[in-house]
Amino acid sequence: MLACSLVLLVAVVAVRLSSRSGLPSLLLYLGIGIALGQDGLFDVKFDNAELTQVIGYAALVVILAEGGLGTKWKEVRPALPAAALLSTVGVGISVGVTASAAHYLVGLDWRQALIIGAVVSSTDAAAVFSVLRKVPLPSRITGVLEAESGFNDAPVVILVVAFSAVGPVEHWYVLIGEIALELAIGAAIGLAVGWLGSYGLRHVALPASGLYPIAVMAIAVSAYAAGAMVHGSGFLAVYLAAMILGNSKLPHWPATRGFADGLGWLAQIGMFVLLGLLVTPHDLVDDFWPAVVVGLVLTAVARPLSVFLSLAPFRLPRREKALMSWAGLRGAVPIILATIPMVSGIEGSTRVFNIVFVLVIVYTLIQGPTLPWLAKALRIADDQSEASDLGIESAPLERLRGHLLSVAIPGKSKMHGVEVGELRLPSGAAVTLVVRDGTSFVPEPATVLRRGDELLVVATDPVRDSAEARLRAVAEGGKLAGWLGTGKDTGPDVVAPLVDVPHVVRLAKKLGKGGDGRPDGTKARR
Numbered sequence: 233m234l235a236c237s238l239v240l241l242v243a244v245v246a247v248r249l250s251s252r253s254g255l256p257s258l259l260l261y262l263g264i265g266i267a268l269g270q271d272g273l274f275d276v277k278f279d280n281a282e283l284t285q286v287i288g289y290a291a292l293v294v295i296l297a298e299g300g301l302g303t304k305w306k307e308v309r310p311a312l313p314a315a316a317l318l319s320t321v322g323v324g325i326s327v328g329v330t331a332s333a334a335h336y337l338v339g340l341d342w343r344q345a346l347i348i349g350a351v352v353s354s355t356d357a358a359a360v361f362s363v364l365r366k367v368p369l370p371s372r373i374t375g376v377l378e379a380e381s382g383f384n385d386a387p388v389v390i391l392v393v394a395f396s397a398v399g400p401v402e403h404w405y406v407l408i409g410e411i412a413l414e415l416a417i418g419a420a421i422g423l424a425v426g427w428l429g430s431y432g433l434r435h436v437a438l439p440a441s442g443l444y445p446i447a448v449m450a451i452a453v454s455a456y457a458a459g460a461m462v463h464g465s466g467f468l469a470v471y472l473a474a475m476i477l478g479n480s481k482l483p484h485w486p487a488t489r490g491f492a493d494g495l496g497w498l499a500q501i502g503m504f505v506l507l508g509l510l511v512t513p514h515d516l517v518d519d520f521w522p523a524v525v526v527g528l529v530l531t532a533v534a535r536p537l538s539v540f541l542s543l544a545p546f547r548l549p550r551r552e553k554a555l556m557s558w559a560g561l562r563g564a565v566p567i568i569l570a571t572i573p574m575v576s577g578i579e580g581s582t583r584v585f586n587i588v589f590v591l592v593i594v595y596t597l598i599q600g601p602t603l604p605w606l607a608k609a610l611r612i613a614d615d616q617s618e619a620s621d622l623g624i625e626s627a628p629l630e631r632l633r634g635h636l637l638s639v640a641i642p643g644k645s646k647m648h649g650v651e652v653g654e655l656r657l658p659s660g661a662a663v664t665l666v667v668r669d670g671t672s673f674v675p676e677p678a679t680v681l682r683r684g685d686e687l688l689v690v691a692t693d694p695v696r697d698s699a700e701a702r703l704r705a706v707a708e709g710g711k712l713a714g715w716l717g718t719g720k721d722t723g724p725d726v727v728a729p730l731v732d733v734p735h736v737v738r739l740a741k742k743l744g745k746g747g748d749g750r751p752d753g754t755k756a757r758r
Contacts, residue, residue: 265509266513288507292357304375317545322384323538331346350391351584358500385468387415421473422472427476430476515582515586524591530591648682648683653678689703
């Protein structure tokens with residue numbers, strides 16, 4: 233019991249450290265597992281690769297579901313063609329180059345080399361989601377990288393399973409056909425399950441609000457199960473289903489998003505600690521330099537070639553391609569996939585696992601913290617993202633057929649200095665409360681908004697979308713939004729975890745100095 237408590241305490245501290253340092257939490261959680269396992273403080277002996285693989289797959293399903301729920305459709309939609317090529321053609325290029333390096337430079341036989349090339353050619357969804365969402369990059373870059381991390385697990389899993397099968401490896405054209413078929417089946421099932429699930433949750437009232445988060449995750453997991461049952465890509469199915477659910481207007485979204493986020497963290501912690509337990513540190517010494525060599529070729533040659541060649545049809549600047557080459561973060565997924573040949577009994581599979589383990593740790597330690605620096609050096613960091621990224625949280629007022637929007641004005645937003653009347657919200661929407669410097673007051677049309685303000689906007693159901701679109705337009709274009717060509721309807725994209733009505737009421741009671749009190753202590757004019 234004491235050991236479990238210490239593990240949970242260290243895991244919480246690790247979450248905090250990873251959020252501050254920019255390191256993917258992978259390294260910290262793996263460190264916890266290594267400290268608990270063989271050669272560690274508690275000397276726990278664990279060598280069940282099959283159990284690790286099963287638990288790792290389950291954790292990956294949860295992580296992909298959480299990532300899909302947080303993916304913004306408006307950013308991913310224009311990036312889908314590029315992400316699709318990067319996840320298929322790019323993976324093939326990376327596998328070929330990396331496998332050649334493992335064979336000719338390290339001396340592995342072709343089967344082992346191909347397994348390593350396939351295993352490390354998959355970018356890790358958890359690492360990408362945790363790092364990229366803290367780096368202010370243009371949406372066209374984050375959209376490609378996030379979609380790629382959600383898509384490329386499927387073809388890589390097929391390749392690793394094929395290379396790890398007993399007997400001769402199938403011809404390349406057979407593998408390509410299997411990959412295409414499984415991706416098509418997985419995509420169809422994911423889209424169908426996601427649409428049916430979102431439709432049902434919007435039209436069927438569950439008896440308790442706490443059931444909605446469970447229902448959303450259950451729908452996403454069922455997409456994986458359905459895809460796997462019909463020999464499709466379950467990983468692609470769960471990601472697409474979750475992305476559709478995450479971009480739908482689902483009831484009680486605040487609880488759902490928080491529940492999914494918590495499950496995602498729990499899955500990462502459990503998966504990484506288990507992988508740390510599986511490895512034997514003193515066995516890694518002999519495979520350290522081979523891992524460094526293979527990783528160097530992967531990072532400096534294979535990944536850039538896959539990005540530049542697969543994205544050649546798209547007229548992207550070279551500096552953006554260079555950043556995407558460096559942002560191919562690896563994480564727990566390659567380590568989990570490295571257990572497949574161990575379970576299959578492939579000769580030399582333990583060495584393959586050790587090389588992949590060392591490679592992931594070394595190059596994640598290098599790439600993760602340096603990504604923000606490289607973005608600034610290439611002048612790609614999007615300093616204006618905060619200006620247009622207006623935080624809007626929504627809670628449905630079901631019986632009143634309306635919505636309560638909580639709008640947080642960030643520091644660089646062009647809504648600063650705009651009067652409430654200049655928002656020109658549609659008829660049926662109004663700013664009902666402003667929270668400023670710990671004090672709440674009812675605004676007048678001439679009230680000037682400031683950075684850091686939090687607004688409560690009530691909108692009827694028919695104008696909810698147009699009201700949110702108008703708020704985002706003003707945040708991006710200022711008071712002249714619409715007249716200067718800004719203000720295009722971007723849809724009901726959820727920027728932050730949504731807030732429920734009781735929380736807003738408690739916030740107003742806590743901050744308010746009276747229902748219509750103003751910051752200066754005077755009363756609002758009627």
